[in-house]
Amino acid sequence: MKGTYLGEFEEVVLLAVAIRTKDAYGASVVNEIELQMGRSVNLGAVHTALHRLEEKGLVTSQMGGVTAERGGRSKRLYVVTITGLKAIEEIRQLRNQMWDTIPKIAWS
């Protein structure tokens, strides 16, 4: 079903939005990802991912307050929804579960 599958980059963006709760907008998400992953990402990629996530209902957005930093203009703030939270938790759980089932002898 559409909306249940999360791409790798979408997952990263979703996590970044979660990290920057209350201050997650385009530029800050770019900054967060660059900081965390140590590689540069394009704004376009991030915005597209945010759009998709919003369409899938994993994040919602709202026009935020005015800040001096942006020359008195407003920004769109993204918040992870309950569904979004469930989605990343599920991924985490899945990963853990897989990690736990790796036998020790796998590392030779």
Next chain:
Amino acid sequence: MNSSQPNRENPPRMATKLFHWFCAAHLLNEMEDDLDELFQQRVRTVGIHRARWRYVQDVVSLLRPSLMRPSPIKSKENQYSNPSHTDTLHNYFKIAWRILVKNGTFSTVNIMGLSVGMTTAILIGLWIFDEMSYDKYHQNYERIARVMQHQTYNGSTSTTPATPLPMRAALQNEYASEFSHIALSSWTEDHILTYGTNKFTKKGNCVEPDFPFMMSLKMIKGVATGLNNPNSMLLSESVSKALFGSDDPINKILKVDNKNYFKVTGVYEDLPYATEFRDVSFLLPWKFFVEEEAWVKRSETNWGNNSFLLLVQIAPNTSFEKVTAKIEGIKARHAKEEARFNPKAFLHPMSRWHLYSEWGNGRPVRGRIQFVWLFGIIGGFVLLLACINFMNLSTAQSQKRAKEVGICKAIGSIRSQLIAQFFIESLLLAMISFTLSIILIQGLLPWFNQIADKKINFPWHNERSWALGVGFTMLTGLLAGSYPALYLSGFRPIKVLKGTCQAGRFAALPRQVLVVVQFTVSITLVVGTLIVLRQIQHAKNRPVGFDRSGLLSIAMNTPDLHRPDLALRQDLMQTGADLNIAKSSSPTSEVWSSDASFSWPGKDPNQTGDFGTVGITYEYGKTVGWQFKEGRDFSRNFSTDAMGIVINESAAKFMGLKKTVGTHIKWNGEQYTIIGLIQDVVTGSPFMPIQPTIFLLKEDWAYFFHIRLNPALTVQQALLKLEPVFKKHNPGSPFEYKFASEEYDQKFHAEERIGKLSTVFASLAIFISCLGLFGLASFFAEQRQKEIGIRKVLGASIVNLWQMLSKDFVVLVVISCVLAIPIAYYLMHDWLQQYTYRTIVSWWIFAAAMSGALLITLVTVSFQAIKAAVLNPVKSLRNE
């Protein structure tokens, strides 16, 4: 980092502009903020150059459709709509559609008229394209020609594609470097192909080995070189399928005309319908033709026998004109005795075969190309009529829409927006019509192909034709929409809304002129059609000179039938299916051979005695039903009849004899006596004068059996009785026969095709014009609804009102009639000149066309007029 830079850096200007241009309006702000923030941040951390570079990268990465589209998730925060470029267009279309639906009648009339007009124009366009691309299947199309000759007899020059055999050798010996291929060919004739129990009569040619290469035949199986061998042949794919089914035909042995055997060495792809040689379904070797036919062998040195088709492909470095100049005098140089006919050889290029193949007195005359012009012009006119409807109806309506324009302008529309709005309306109409006409064409093509004798397919996969069609539709839409778009949009809103903007006295004039044009064209077409049909009828009523009913002919196509026929005759008579049997050298309504060496008492020595010659048997006259003017038929009771001849009226007139019967005629050193004079039998074209013809008793020339069926039996019964007899005496051939009446009817095919097509076009023209009138009439009736209501209240009768509403249109149609008559008379008089046997253009044809046009106009207009006149005035006056 450079410390001299100012505090706040600017991102690259071009990138920002690009971004502004493509980004969806509702996303523009936040995106730009993000871009800006990141840029400033990066100026501080990684330096201005990297920051600018990254900025450009970001802008490019934002170039995504999902960010360009207006947002589907409408957020409440957007207080104002931010329309994108397409929204305006969308709105124009919406309004245009609403207006079309609101004015249902006009839209229907418009679309119907325009799509019928377009269908006609496209069909004619396809037809013309097909005519122009005739023979282009052959790859060497540009360099192939046939050798033709002009020759002058009795002061008139005739032109023929038939050449003498020695010409080929002369071309080869003297001008070999001018040609890359030379190939002789026989005419396309019926032959019987037999394989096992499969027997078919098919058309084919005997050709020299170069022919398949010259014509770039596509070999499907085997090789094209087989024609070097006198016992090999090539088959077309369809004939191969018919004879062998799915078996491999290569190296199979076929029997031809029940006497000669050939090995199949190759199969070629069927030639398409639009080629000169489309009927050629198999190829036999030329060598066989020379060996088999003694007269061909004899002709190899005879410059006087013009009987062969000579095809050439000229060398790459020369042109048809250059070669023609060189070979022109070839025959006169080689054959001194032929020089008195002033023979001139010339090359007739393949590109001109189909459309430019007629000569009159040595000069090219109109030929088939005239039909291309004729139908091209008619197609253009029919389309013009449809466009006129379109314009008339939109201008008529435009008065109604003046208020709309006023209001639009008052609330802030600028002129260019109104122009766009009107243009989109007319384009929409044109596009709908185009789509409809494509559908119509799909339905009509098979029928059209049948009438026009074509195999045209709609070029679905040809981008150029689509581009042409769509471009043409746009042009129509733009032209038709130009008046309201440019004129109406210039109205001053205050004037219009106050109602002071009155149309001037002559506002209706352009419309009236257009209606007159429409009807002039339609009436001209109707008169033309009537005259064409009348001419055909006239020729059909011509006295034929023989009795066609129940007369059939059978070709003597195998040696079995050429043997003495006593047994066959006896068997046929025993069946009781036939009354008479005779043989002749030509079909009943053709003369296949002629001879110029007759002489008679009182003949001018400079005149050539050129007569058609037909060899017949004793019973021929009785079988076909000759009508004698003087003298008598051949009879077995007179032994002298072997040297007797029967002539037709034209021959008697040509010789200018005072007394025909008993006159002696000299021919080939022998003296013949005229024993009978018959009424002319129509031979050749029924529209042309009849060839002077001489009938002789020559049984050995015979090529046809003629059988007069017994009228006491039905044709079916008679045929059933005849078939076994022919099967018995001619076992190698399928039983095939032709009715004289059918053969005769075929002479009218070309003219009947014109008759049918012009009937169709004339009816379309009238239909489209009436559709326009219908639309206009209903519009004016609606426009004057209140006036009619008031008149009725004041006591006008329905007849009065009907007269009032119809008068305007009737006057226009009468003017058109007056204009159309001289035009039609001039054109049709000219057309009839090409026929010697022609009808006269009589006044009643014009009268009929005029009254017909008036009647149709009245019916069309009255429908609306009466509808308006009987309306209850209370209803029309109540509102307001």
